[in-house]
Amino acid sequence: MTNFASSALSFIYIGILMLLASELPTMLLSLLLLLCLWNLLMASKGLTRPATLITNILAAALLAVLFITVDLKQSVLLFVTMLLQASILKLLQAGNAKQQQTVIVLTFFSISTVFLYQQSLYSTLLVGLFFITLTIALASLNGLPTTRLATRKSIYSLSIAVPLAALMLVFVPKMPAFWQLPGANSAKTGLNERIDPFDIASLAKSDELVFRAEFNDTQAAPPYYWRAMLHTSFDGKAWVKEQGPAQVRQDIDWPAYSGSAQIYLEKSANRWLYTLGDGVSRASEVRNLYDGLLQRKDPSASSFKYPLRYRPQLPATLSRYEYQFYTQLPQQGNPHARRLAKRLGASSKDAEAFASELYGYYRNQGFTYTLTPTPITGSDTLDIFLTQTQRGFCGHYASVSAFMMRSVGIPARVVSGYLGGENVGGSNYLSVYQYDAHAWVEYHDGARWQRFDATSVVAPERLNGSLSQVDQLQQEFRANLELGLLQLSNFESLNWLRIQLEKIDYTWTKWVLGFNQEKQNNLLKGLLGSQFAQYSMALVVIVIALVLFIVLMLSSRQRKVRLSFGATQLAKLFNAADASALLSPQQLTPVAQLAYLATHTPKLKAQMEQISRLYVQATYEQKPLTNKQRLELKKLVNQSIKIIG
């Protein structure tokens, strides 16, 4: 049984490591996986466990690797990694049942750390599977003779415990955070604070979900430009996000924001949030910034939900300082782009005219949209793009356009975020994936900020949905996508499956993330009425006590004594005989009793002899009665009862 538990634990830790694979440094991950495999080998072959000295050396070595590869500032990751390391090392040493039980109990904590990073339905199901396996391992170490029995017992217990735990989750009042814990940092995103697309040869796109937006109204219509960051200064090569503290908006005219949506954000280590046009949010964790952008106050990596209110950007005049800020360019570089801008600017009277000139230029000069551009290195990258390659994705066009606008004195900035989102099967929400990442330009026409997106000319279909839905680019898009279900989306049934799974995951995420203190209060008030909501805790206690009492009653039921067919028939006969006072006054065995009846009640003699023969055959000769014999016995008994009666 110890081998079963040890193997099961190895598999669980391999599972945890795979789930956290994207968070852990590769070297540490592979070392820990190797240790798990080693333990699996030891458990299956029954090899002797390594000496304490060896595990101590291993522990020291792993700790050294940990401190080299993990950034000390990422305190949560550091903690999670140390926990996993310690548990796996302990597992290596655990040879007897007692030590393994300790590791199992520790593992109940380890599996929870997965939820700090992932809360999707799939990871939840996997962790649930680990949970079941852990209880089976515990049961197998505590005297359940076979794994099958242990499995049955565990599943029985959990099938009662899970609904009770869910009940507690819903009805036990939620606690506020006891103290501020550091967030789980994660450094992955499709967006970058630097937009420098020119040295990228192939835009590897990830089908990782970024967020889902659920619209509470019907006014939202594509194209959906999800704004995240402003890149306001050009450093000669790239457009970079302005550093320094972001300006917080003070007085917000809430009723003016007519659009409303809920955003379910997947885990992200970034502060920036997503908004349509000019957005604000009432969520306490969200900071409302100038330019209608949102920022998260606490950059923890966990998943997160916020309400969004939005409206189109309103007219706003630029101050003199702002005008200078948005027209700033390096003195040197990209002369061709400057000349071209000057030429286009000469024939246009205002910013809007310049924009349409620029659109026309892109359309007529054979510029194309591609995810596999020719990489451009060296200086004057914008010039090379304009004159030579002329193939690029959003980043190329946004960079060049903003540069050219600034060079002729039009205030401009590059905006990055996401474009579109997949609307699954007519539902009221959009799923936005990493491959929807987009960059475009905002220029000020003297009255307000206007959007300029060259992609709308080069690849107009891109505006009306997710990148995955643009026919022209699908081939190229799939080729660049990491392997996933989406890559197979031209098989109809698989696509259907993908959409269904996506819907389930949406509902799940919405529920798991959305169920906070406020939601709970509303739910309790709705279910119990506002005056009884405060007694929800008592309700939980009563229900749990009741269920446990039923479990106790069920499990202390007495074993049923199953009488054989022959015995029940005989009991019937004897009852009847007893009523007529024909039975022997002494305690006799059934066969002797039958003999007694045969001798003392001669009219029963024939029946008694036959009954006795059948009874002896069934009971003592281990030959079960055939159906015919059963009928015969029944008939005989009924006959006798009639005679007695």
Place this chain on the structure above:
Amino acid sequence: MAALLHKVFAPLHHRLQHWLLRDKHKTAALTLSHNTVYVLPSKLGFGFILVAGLNFILAANYQNNLVQLSSYLMLVLVLMSLIQSYANIKGLQLQFKEVASGYANQGRTYRLSVANKQRNSYAIQLQWRGSTALVEKVDSNSQDVTIGGEKQPRGCYQVPRLKIFSTYPFGLAKVWSYLEANADYYVYPAPQPHNHGLSKEAIVESPQQTRGALTQSGNDEFDGLKEHKQLADYRRISWKHFAKREQLLVKEFITEADSAYVVDFDKLPGDVEHRLSLMAYSVEQAQLQHIAIAVKLPGVTLACDNSDEHYLKALRALAVFRNRGTHYD
């Protein structure tokens, strides 16, 4: 420090236990029911609750519903374990059989029978004097269980309390009970093989000797006796015993059963324990070969006899001779 704590708390613990258990368990046969079964989370169970608490804190601080769920699930699982552990052991019937008396160089074994007419019980552990036996499954058929135990010094002992416990099904809860059969058992001195012949003498029911007259040493008298063994010829060697013990024994004893042999404490060498061991050996040998012997201990004289009760009496006398009283632990 630990020793001091133990000194302070051990009597308290003893009294508390005495008060809690009262005399409910002082019986040779017990069917476990709600008033004789005790249930608490096990050590592992408390560790489990601690981890559930850690998960709870983690969940509250990260406002994480799934971690919260897992924390609640763990708590419910402990509660379920308590119930299932109790239901598993309930109705268990224990019947004390015996703790067989024996020599001090052998381990003692506790024998009892277990059954459960109501349902099957799994993973029942039985513990006495630090040794534990595991019964994987108890059903309605009564089964005998023997629990080995450590060796003990000679003496007469009361059968100690038997602890019945189980951590079924998940090891998170521990149910336990006790069985205190009112019975004694003897531990005889370990037999020490020797070649000291037995002197044949007429047994005189001597009056009670005074304890002061006994001497611990006095080996001089025996030098002559040692010569005796040389007289044995090969035909009289008990080969059966040679095979068993690799020691030459002379059959002399058997053939001349008509005379009374005396196993006499005063005529053997060594200290008290050594002499008792030598005597135990002589009694054991005599019993094996049905030789009538008389046993003389200072203050106790057993007349010559070869009945089984006689040997038993003799061994018991050796077991308790000048012992520190009867052991009751």
